[in-house]
Amino acid sequence: MLTPDTIRALTSWLVTAADPSSFAAPGTPAVPPSAAAPPDSIAASYSSGGITDIDDVEPPYTLLVLHDGDAVDAPPGTRCLATVAVAIHPVIVGSYRRGLIDLLPDLAAALAPSGHGAALRPNGLSALVRRRAAEALTGVFTPPQAGMRLLACAIAYDDVHTGTGTGTGPSTGTGGSEPILMVRRIDAVDVDGRVYQAVRLPGAHATVLVDDEPDPLDTPATYAGLAALLAAAVAHTTATPATGG
Incomplete structure (x- = not known):
């Protein structure tokens, strides 16, 4: 069970991470330099399918994996969050009829340990792509340092938002409908099953809704895809402990 302090730290991190510049500025406290320029990407895993290089397009989709553990060079009992960000090429997401909704379960199935019976849809990932995606995701979900625990899995993306019912969108002054805005969203699920929804409107700080x-x-x-991916990651890291071999 996560402590209230950990939940607050995760919520605070989401507020910062909802700013796209978080992943473009090495040294940002919420996103270590290694996360700002990840060595792997889901795009690389799909290169055999003719996908263009990840640098060709500004990727609007980012898979985020969080671990927490004791902070290095800090007083005993001090804990920190460690984040790995993995870009997902928009062409990959667009190849699925329902986008992320269909892609995330396929990634979970690719990561599931052999023999667990995880099945992909007939038009989902090929065997080669599944293997490459599993290799990339294995590194992403591996704790960055000994003693760290997997905390949460999230997906950041751009979305169309009308502002209806939020009270945060600018008023049209006409008493009519709210304007249509492009916003940044992060959906996250932690190991206790909580759901976090961060929304950042243009020119504003993100707001975060936590559902216990x-x-x-x-x-x-x-939600279903993130929960499946997090469960597969837990099973995968348990089935394949880091033994150095």
Whole structure:
């Protein structure tokens, strides 16, 4: 069970991470330099399918994996968050009829340990792409340092937002509908099953909604895929401990 302090730290991290510049500025406290320029990407895993290089397009989709553990060179009992960010090429997401909703479960199936019976849809990942995706994700979900624990899995993306019911969108002054805005969203699921939804409107700080007891009928569309990916990561790291071999 995560402590209240850990939940608050995760929520605070989401506020910062919802700013796209977090992943373009090495040294940002919430995103270590290694996360700002990750060595792997889901795009690289799909290179055999003719996908263009990840540098050719500004990737609007980012898979985020969080671990926490004792901070190095800090007083005993001090803990820190460590983040790895992995770009997902928009062409990959666009190849799925429902985008992220269909892609995330396929990534979970690719990561599932052999023999667990995880099945991909007939038009999902090929065997080669599945293997390459599993290799990339294995590194992403491996704790960055000994003693760290997997904390949460998240997906950051751009989305169309009308501002309806948020009270944070600018008023049109006409008493009519809210303007349509492009916003940054991060959906996250932690190891206790909580759901986090961060939304950052243009020119504003992100707001974060934390749901301790998520209703399956009232969760982000990415929830099922994120939960499956997090569960697969836990099973995968348990089945393949770091033994150095």
